[in-house]
Amino acid sequence: MKQLVISAFGGPEQLTLVEAEHPPLAANQLRLKMLYAGVNPIDAKTRAGLGWGAQAIKDSLPWSPGFEVMGEVLEVGSEVCRFLPGDRAFGLVRGGAYSEELVVNCDEMMPLPDEVPDDMAAGLALAGTTAWQGLTRHGALQAGERILISAAAGGVGHLAVQLARGLGATVVALASSGNHDFVKGLGADEVVDYHDEAAVAAIEPVDLLLDLVGGTSGESLVSQVKPSGRVVTVPTITADKVIAAAKARGLNATGMLKESDSEQLAMLAKAVAEGRLRVEVSQVFDLADGAEAHRQIEAGHTRGKLLLRG
Numbered sequence: 001m002k003q004l005v006i007s008a009f010g011g012p013e014q015l016t017l018v019e020a021e022h023p024p025l026a027a028n029q030l031r032l033k034m035l036y037a038g039v040n041p042i043d044a045k046t047r048a049g050l051g052w053g054a055q056a057i058k059d060s061l062p063w064s065p066g067f068e069v070m071g072e073v074l075e076v077g078s079e080v081c082r083f084l085p086g087d088r089a090f091g092l093v094r095g096g097a098y099s100e101e102l103v104v105n106c107d108e109m110m111p112l113p114d115e116v117p118d119d120m121a122a123g124l125a126l127a128g129t130t131a132w133q134g135l136t137r138h139g140a141l142q143a144g145e146r147i148l149i150s151a152a153a154g155g156v157g158h159l160a161v162q163l164a165r166g167l168g169a170t171v172v173a174l175a176s177s178g179n180h181d182f183v184k185g186l187g188a189d190e191v192v193d194y195h196d197e198a199a200v201a202a203i204e205p206v207d208l209l210l211d212l213v214g215g216t217s218g219e220s221l222v223s224q225v226k227p228s229g230r231v232v233t234v235p236t237i238t239a240d241k242v243i244a245a246a247k248a249r250g251l252n253a254t255g256m257l258k259e260s261d262s263e264q265l266a267m268l269a270k271a272v273a274e275g276r277l278r279v280e281v282s283q284v285f286d287l288a289d290g291a292e293a294h295r296q297i298e299a300g301h302t303r304g305k306l307l308l309r310g
């Protein structure tokens with residue numbers, strides 16, 4: 001089976017398509033034919049040798065990226081598992097989704113309602129759980145509150161806009177002007193071009209900032225939060241700086257690392273099945289073209305999600 005791997009940290013050209021052994025199947029696992037794998041900024045950061053992801057794999061190269069997958073079950077281990085061959089499954093994995101076939105723990109995969117298209121499911125697990133946990137577990141968003149979401153047109157942001165509206169919040173979204181109609185169509189109440197500093201400064205104070213850009217953007221956006229407000233900064237590499245800027249203004253601030261949660265995956269899939277949540281898939285690449293997908297995600301202007309096709 002074909003697999004996209006890196007043998008050393010570096011640029012997108014490090015991604016090489018190789019012929020790999022079929023991994024063995026343990027009793028509590030299932031073998032999945034990958035139909036789609038999500039491409040996320042963490043994949044590119046880890047490939048480049050940055051952050052916690054690279055620290056975790058630096059001694060076990062070669063490594064295949066990919067932390068979310070949708071596929072068809074080929075084989076199940078001997079232990080009782082809710083899946084049968086032929087079922088559709090999706091979920092978060094610990095790397096290796098850039099593979100035609102992968103072996104995953106049964107309890108980390110969720111079945112898919114028939115109404116959820118394959119590609120939407122592939123883009124839902126990582127961005128969806130991040131958005132949901134950022135809004136609720138870390139952000140404690142309440143109905144009637146105002147929330148500011150940066151990178152609102154991106155993978156996490158476009159789901160966060162819809163989920164925040166569903167929670168009854170007033171959503172202020174930051175996006176470049178070419179994405180304004182898209183973000184309004186997702187339900188944002190106010191959309192502001194982040195290139196227009198005066199317009200950003202004029203935003204009425206918000207209760208919660210969901211910072212999806214980090215760095216100087218996150219540090220400056222804390223000024224738009226009410227004195228008693230909260231900040232959740234999602235990019236981990238710059239979290240300390242954004243938290244320090246928020247705390248200097250007396251705000252409650254936290255970073256986060258999304259966790260796999262099967263109940264949340266089921267809730268997100270149900271929302272898609274019922275038409276309450278839409279996953280925008282802007283482009284699908286063949287597995288062999290993973291380097292091109294990495295160039296695109298690194299450019300930082302993806303609308304919705306990028307996927308690889310198995």
Ligand SMILES: NC(=O)c1ccc[n+]([C@@H]2O[C@H](COP(=O)([O-])OP(=O)(O)OC[C@H]3O[C@@H](n4cnc5c(N)ncnc54)[C@H](OP(=O)(O)O)[C@@H]3O)[C@@H](O)[C@H]2O)c1
Pocket residue numbers: 040041042126127130150151152153154155156157174175176177179194212213214217234235236256257258297300301302303304
């Ligand atoms: N901690 C965790 O557990 C966790 C989980 C998931 C993601 N993350 C991190 O969260 C961040 C967002 O992830 P993602 O998948 O949503 O990224 P993404 O899809 O690559 O985000 C792309 C979006 O960013 C917007 N953008 C770029 N620069 C901006 C700026 N200065 N201000 C406002 N928007 C800007 C772009 O908007 P325009 O095209 O309109 O310019 C584009 O729509 C990444 O750093 C990722 O690594 C962390």
